[in-house]
Amino acid sequence: MDPLEKLHQDARVTVRRGGPMNSEGRAVVYWMQRAQRVIDNPALETAVHAANLLKKPVVVFVSVVGDYPNANLRSYTFFAEGIRALAPQLVRRGIGFVLRAWPANDVNRFCDEVNPCLVIGDENPLRKPEHWRQSLSKHLRVPFWTVDADVIVPGKLLLKEQYSARTIRPRISALLDEFLVPVAESRPQVRWRSVKGLHSLSPDSDFLQGLPISRSVGPVGSLRGGTAEGLSLLRRFLRERLPGYAEGRNYPDREHTSRLSPYLHFGHLGPHTIALAVRGAEVPTEDKAAFLEQLIIRRELAVNFCRYNPHYDNLGCAEPWALRTLRQHARDEREHLYTERQLENAETHDPLWNAAQKQMVVSGWMHGYLRMYWAKKILEWTRSPEEAFAIAVRLNDRYELDGRDPNGYAGIAWAIAGKHDRAWGPERPVYGKIRYMSHASTSSKFNSKAYIAMVNSRAG
């Protein structure tokens, strides 16, 4: 078989546009969207592999869009830090790097200028990036493949939307031996040489300047973007926080979580890197198992949810039992009603909820256990489940560094719409049979006073 044929039969690869390679082309283009890294990146490795077979160089293209919904200076800064660190690593491997920002960031135009042999993309189940990929696919006259570098088990192997963790768990577990293996790195055989007239911004320039993005939410001081920063946080997690994770992760007043989600969101770290490091760590099995459940099963359930459910960010995603029960309670009286502004400003009667909201606004990160409580209370304190879903999505996407990510949508869908969950009795006002979380019980499961004090003193 033609070795190129063999390459695209990899389960990670989706052929978006087939046909013969353009042998007159200048290079293999890798349009780097989700997997913004040089290590453990199956999409980049597929591009290198194909380029070596074609005896051509590889050039990576990064587009800085000007209008991503709910993104702002906070998320763009983290993204830009990652991009800056990326460029020298690519150059060291002999791979070209072209960076363009809005309004001159059109990937279609870049491909026209380069005249590629083949274009490689990566995967991300969200609506907007998927639309961009489809639009490029229509535009191109050369083959276009996308490579799923976002998850350990390639998303398309799960075939359909999975009902719950219970149904996805055995399917993923059965494929882990095959897919949870180190991503082999190959050496590009033909170095990229700069091309006259092929415009690129310097990654060291302030390429965020002039973008029409919201500047109302500023960068966070505590976390910096980039693979190196992510790896150093990972090492610290393995050493200091993974031991005791199984028990400690549900205590927002303790430091037992990884905080790696922003690095996963921007692709500065890949799931393989983290999963293999955790699996190999010398800590109790139950701690490793509890973390891998989050990283692999829960995260890939969230990706599967967004990939197969077009309503992933609104109430339309819910199962019939959940819609039925929410509809029956649509007219229930709400004891507290807050506007989006009051919620945003952490002006509710509930000090625990306010502290969680403040932690998110100030630090760009809210503890996972409180994210559930936070979203469920928005359901309780707004006029309708539709409105609650929309507010939770906006606040999450605006303030969390890991916002605009499948994990966030799946979490909100779980809390407000019973997604991946089941009905629970007894029925309550507003919630119906959606699982309820009470203030009394939630705040007694950990030292909530210490948590509130911590947020108020240094905002998480």
Place this chain on the structure above:
DNA sequence: ATCGGCTCGCGCAA
């Protein structure tokens, strides 16, 4: 401290 009941539907065994 621990347990059962609340309640739904998937996926598999039969």
Place this chain on the structure above:
DNA sequence: TGCGCGAAGCCGAT
């Protein structure tokens, strides 16, 4: 067709 069981639930009984 029946049965087991599930992301973090709550609450009251023991």
